[in-house]
Every structure is written in structure tokens, then in C-alpha cells.
Amino acid sequence: MMLDVKSPFIDVNDITYDKVLDSAGCVEAINAKVNLEVLEAGQYVVNLDISYSERKLLSNKNVSLPLGAAVINLSYSRDELKANLNKTSQYQLAKFWVNKVDSEGIHLTALLPDHVLSTGTSYADLCRDDIEIMPEITEEPVLADGYYSGIDVSFPVFVKQSGRYQVSSKAFAADNTDLGLITFSADLTAGDNSVMFNVNNKALVKADGLYRFVGLLVTKGRVSARKNLLGETRAYEKEPFMSVYTKVFDAQQYALERSNWQTSLVAPSNNTRVGGYLRSGSSIPYDYETLLTFSPEISGSHVLEAKLIIEVGV
DSSP states (O other), X not given: OOEEEOSOSEEEEEEEEEEEEOTTSOEEEEEEEXXXXXXXXXXXXXXXXXXXXXEEEEEEEEEEEOSEEEEEEEEEEHHHHHHHSOSSSEEEEEEEEEEEEETTEEEEEEEETTOOEEEEEEGGGGOOOSEEEOOOOEEEEEEOSSSEEEEEEEEEEEESSXXXXXXXXXXXXXXXXXEEEEEEEEEEOSEEEEEEEEXXXXXXXXXXXXXXXXXXXXXXXXXXXXXXXXXXXXXXXSGGGSOOOOOOOOOSOOOOOOGGGOOSOOOOOOSEEEEEEEOOSSSSOEEEEEEEEEOOOSTTOOOSOOOOOOOOOO
């Protein structure tokens, strides 16, 4: 689709705004009113940014306008402003432009690139919800004895009332493997808090990360807040989360498996096997393909190293 600039089809007379307040005096919305003079009837898209610095929120409207004066109303809701704009800045109605849409394409017909109108509204004027979750996680692997025992995950949350809150979230791996439901309680103070939870290595060994946390729910009594996507970690391989143990096992089976000097039959086994060579005072190597078999006895574990110690009597 082509965009070109032609002679003006619209004159902009002025842009004003008003604020919608709730019963507590909090700003529920900012409404902008654009007064235009239409010089050629047609289909137009009217655009106006509300912004601060590099962050902005666009409101636009596709309208069919006749010749003459026209008033276009554009609105920015409290939820949109909270989600998109800076939390400490005054919000300004900034860049304004109008496109005309016809069979030839899209034409820029009005532009006020440096238009700035302060709304006299900041994040504080929007008032805070009872619970506000910020989807910004930080993470820190927990180092144990030669492996990671889990990941500590933190995220910011604001609450109006101090007390004990119930928190739950689902965790998924990069391949969408379900790592389970995480539930815990947190004692929070009124204001901003950092909430931390731990994801145990028993869950993380199921699959590689990125690990993603979704469906976060924070509740206290009848008050609750939900965030569909809390965030995701950086990439991890599952192996560093596998626990490392040193164990001594008794042999469950002890036999030769070479058919030419089989001494006893060995029953089929899915256990881990250790084999090797044994010399007994001669130059002939006696090859014990399976000297013993054993089970790690730790659910979900993997053998990293096995050492076979044979005591030979006199």
C-alpha cells in the first residue's frame, strides 16, 4: 500500500481535552476533542498520540466526514494509560495527523508533528488498584553442591493493604512441557513489594528453558489481580539442574556374559551396568562384560560416573 502527500483536505482548528473522574477523584479516562474543517468529503483516519518521552499510546478513529466543520472524539482509558506510559511523568497530547483513504491509496492530509498539549495528568492521578502486578521478572539460579537446586524468581507487586496474600502461577518449559502449578503465601506491606518464589530443580529437569510463568493470580479475600503472562527466564539446559549424589551400591548380579566361558546365566535387567577387565596372575585377559548391575535408587536421576572396585581374595 502506498502513502503519499497531497494538498490539504482538512484544516485543524484546535485540540482540547477533558478528564473523566470517578467518585474518588481518580482519572478514569482522558478524552481529546479535535475540531476540524473538512475541505473535501471522504474517508479519513484521525490519529493522536498521548505520550511522554519515548513511550506513547495511540488513539485513532476511522470516520466518514462530509464537507464542513467536524468534531472527532478520541479517548484513552485508565487501563491503557497504566499499561503503556511512564509511571512518573506528566502525560501530553502530542503528535497529531490525519490520513485520507480512497481508491488511490492512503494520503497524509494533515500533520501537527510538534503539537504538545499537557493534560495535567500523571500516573498518580490514575489512582492505584488494590493489587497491581508488574510483569517484570528477575531470576537467580540457586547453586548447590555441583548443580543448581532451582531458580529464585522475583517480580514487583503493589498492594493497598498489608496482609497475607495467596499467589499461584503455572510454569512451562521452552517446548511447552508443563512444569506444574506453583502456589505459595506472601506477607506484603502496603505499597510496593518484591515477591519471590522458587522453582525446584525436580520440575526444571523435565525440559530445557526458557521457563515461562503464566496465569499469575494474587488474591486476598475478595480482592484479586491476574496477569496472563508474568514473564520468562533466559535460556537454560536442564542438565545443570540434575542433582549430584555419591552413592555406594552392593552388586545385584555378578557374572560372566561371554558365551565361551559363561559361568552363570544373567537375567535380563534394565538397571545400570558396569563392566571391565580382570587379570588373575596370567597374561590372559578375562573379559567380564557385565561384572555387576545396580539401580541408582533416585527417581529421575542419571549416572554421571561409575567406578567399579573389585576385591579379590587370596
